[in-house]
Amino acid sequence: MLFNRRTLEIPTEDQALRGRTEQWFTLPEQHAVLDAPLVTNASNIPEGFEVAVFGLGCFWGAEEVFWRIPGVWSTSAGYAGGSTPHPSYDEVCSGQTGHTEAVRVVFDPSKVSYEDLVKAFFKFHDPTQAMRQGNDVGTQYRSAIYTFSGEQEETARKLIAEYEPELTRRGHGQITTEVKPAATYYYAEDLHQQYLAKNPNGYRCHSATGVPFPA
16 A cells, blocks of 8 residues: 555655645634744735744644744744645655655744754754654654755754764764755645644654754
């Protein structure tokens, strides 16, 4: 069966599932936690706000990490970095779409910097585990930063260069985080949006690593 197949290799565009021409489910207009829209775009994001997309394992806990940060205006759970248009959760988990579970973050840079968001990204997962986070194994759990400008990419790569020696010194491996320009981001189904706000005792896999950035 399709979804019993598991691979730790990202499929090429030709190998990936064909997907759909449009989103096949509806989402609520309002974020379940923040006073903001859930689906965000150029028409409803306040002037001067910026967007970031991160993959750091299961998006349930990852989204919670970011909606708790002051200055973050809206978050959502979705799929990024793959080839299949409008994938389903089951398809992403099959490893045959190329996506990683991701969080889209809309933030006010006058209240929280992109650099601080990247530091939070590294703080709350292990970026040295390729194609996994803890017991969660698969290409959909890979560490990723998808950038929207040269400045974001420069910041991400600078912090990787600063953080990796400290991780190595403490016995961790090399950082495997995928850093690429942002492509199409697909929202995940309603079930996954603000999951831990709706299910407070739900599965959490994100905690501070205890490995600080060098001063």
